[in-house]
Each structure stands twice: as structure tokens, then as C-alpha cells.
Amino acid sequence: MSVAKLEGDVLAGPSFFLQRVPLREVALAHRSAYAAARPFPHVVVDGFLGNPLASALAAVFPDAMHEGWKRRDHPEQAARLGQLQRQAFEGVHGSLRHLLAEFSGMLFLDFLEKLTGIQGLIPDAHFRGAGLHLTLRGGHLALHTDFNRDRFRALTRRLSVLYYLNPGWDPSWGGELELWNADVTACEARVLPQLDRLLVMAHGETHWHGHPKPLSCPEGRGRAAVAAYFYTAEESPEAPTPHSAKWAVPSGG
Numbered sequence: 001m002s003v004a005k006l007e008g009d010v011l012a013g014p015s016f017f018l019q020r021v022p023l024r025e026v027a028l029a030h031r032s033a034y035a036a037a038r039p040f041p042h043v044v045v046d047g048f049l050g051n052p053l054a055s056a057l058a059a060v061f062p063d064a065m066h067e068g069w070k071r072r073d074h075p076e077q078a079a080r081l082g083q084l085q086r087q088a089f090e091g092v093h094g095s096l097r098h099l100l101a102e103f104s105g106m107l108f109l110d111f112l113e114k115l116t117g118i119q120g121l122i123p124d125a126h127f128r129g130a131g132l133h134l135t136l137r138g139g140h141l142a143l144h145t146d147f148n149r150d151r152f153r154a155l156t157r158r159l160s161v162l163y164y165l166n167p168g169w170d171p172s173w174g175g176e177l178e179l180w181n182a183d184v185t186a187c188e189a190r191v192l193p194q195l196d197r198l199l200v201m202a203h204g205e206t207h208w209h210g211h212p213k214p215l216s217c218p219e220g221r222g223r224a225a226v227a228a229y230f231y232t233a234e235e236s237p238e239a240p241t242p243h244s245a246k247w248a249v250p251s252g253g
């Protein structure tokens with residue numbers, strides 16, 4: 001029994017890959033803005049993948065009819081679809097699944113480390129809480145700070161990455177991510193969820209953010225975002241002392 005499902009030409013493979021040199025340039029160009037940003041470290045990178053690729057990804061983003069979505073309707077978050085990872089993104093177009101893999105890969109981690117100065121970032125292969133999000137007309141996400149630990153792997157949350165896939169998003173539809181100050185008295189930055197916009201923001205206990213007003217996009221449109229969260233491990237007193245490989249010298253045999 002094969003555990004792989006073939007979709008299209010076996011040798012064609014994924015149609016895009018992140019590139020080391022441009023990623024490094026983008027990281028260097030934005031790292032001082034990231035560190036200085038108010039109300040907490042964050043940065044917006046526009047035109048991240050380029051319009052042809054971003055438009056193609058937006059066109060295959062699962063719509064509200066996709067059967068794997070789990071819908072949330074609570075006071076804190078309403079008309080929000082997510083959790084496709086519960087079925088391992090089955091039925092999601094290969095290009096989006098590949099994008100998630102690229103966001104978990106070596107080059108993107110190196111990019112984030114250079115951008116933010118955080119060393120040893122760890123992606124989440126299970127995309128807990130992250131993955132694909134689609135918020136429908138009338139939906140919202142109240143101001144919040146994010147969960148802070150990956151309890152399964154004893155990791156500390158450090159960064160959230162959002163990549164927006166909304167062609168022709170009209171600002172009058174709302175959906176700006178609002179970033180508020182630590183005592184929640186002022187919104188100090190707003191980020192529209194525009195096509196091909198990457199947002200990287202630092203996790204923190206007072207890093208309040210959300211899009212709290214109901215979306216007024218037309219029926220049939222939604223606010224589409226690809227989310228990926230990144231972690232670091234802490235030194236533990238029980239951790240073994242590091243050593244390089246030890247080589248066996250067999251005797252006899």
C-alpha cells in the first residue's frame with residue numbers, strides 16, 4: 001500500500017520555492033523597523049511573494065463551502081473558519097500546502113531569525129491554532145494576546161506570521177488588524193489584510209491585537225489569512241551536556 005496520493009505530474013513538483021538571497025535582503029531592509037515598531041515589535045512586508053503567485057494562491061484558497069472548516073461563533077471570535085489541520089489540510093490545493101511547508105522550512109526560519117534577532121526558532125508542523133483562517137462577513141476577532149506555550153513540546157511562543165490573500169480588499173470592508181498598547185488605551189498601528197502582505201509580530205503578554213469590528217465585506221468574500229506561529233526552546237537544567245558524535249571501536253567480532 002502506498003501512503004502517497006499523486007496529484008498531477010510526479011516530476012513537476014511544487015511550482016515555487018523561497019529564495020535565500022532575496023529573503024536575506026528583505027530581512028536586512030526591515031529589521032530596524034521591526035525592532036522599533038510601536039506598540040510592539042512587528043513589521044509589514046508588501047509584495048512578499050509577488051503578484052502572480054499571490055493571486056494564484058488567493059484563487060485556490062478554500063471558500064466557505066470547503067468541508068474541512070471548523071466554524072467558531074463566540075463573543076470573542078465569530079464567523080471564523082479554521083482548523084483544516086485537523087484533517088492534515090486534505091483537499092486544500094497543493095500550492096497552499098506547499099506554502100505552509102515553505103513557512104516551516106530552513107529559509108523562512110533563517111529569514112525570521114535575521115529579521116527579528118531571535119535565534120533557534122522552531123516552526124510547528126501541526127499548525128496548532130494557525131494554518132488557514134477565513135473570516136466571513138459579520139465576523140470579528142476580539143482584541144487578545146496569543147496563547148504563550150506549545151504544551152505538547154514545552155516550547156515558548158515567540159512570533160506570529162500572517163500572510164494575507166485578499167485581492168482587491170476594500171478598506172471600507174474593515175478587517176484591519178489593530179495593534180493596541182499595553183494598557184489597551186490606544187490603537188497604535190493598523191494593518192489591512194491586503195493581498196501578498198506579510199506581517200511578522202512578536203509574541204508578548206501585553207501585545208494586544210485583533211480586528212474587533214464586524215467585517216462588512218460582500219457575501220461570498222472573506223478575510224483570508226495564512227498563519228504560522230514560531231517558538232523557541234528554553235535551556236533546561238535536566239538537559240544532557242552537549243557532545244559531538246562518539247565513535248565506537250568494536251573489539252572482537
Ligand SMILES: O=C(O)CCC(=O)C(=O)O
Pocket residue numbers: 133141146160162177209210225227
Ligand atoms: O488574522 C489576523 O490578522 C490575526 C490573527 C491572529 O491574531 C492570530 O493568528 O493570532
Ligand SMILES: [Fe+2]
Pocket residue numbers: 144145146160209
Ligand atoms: Fe492573535
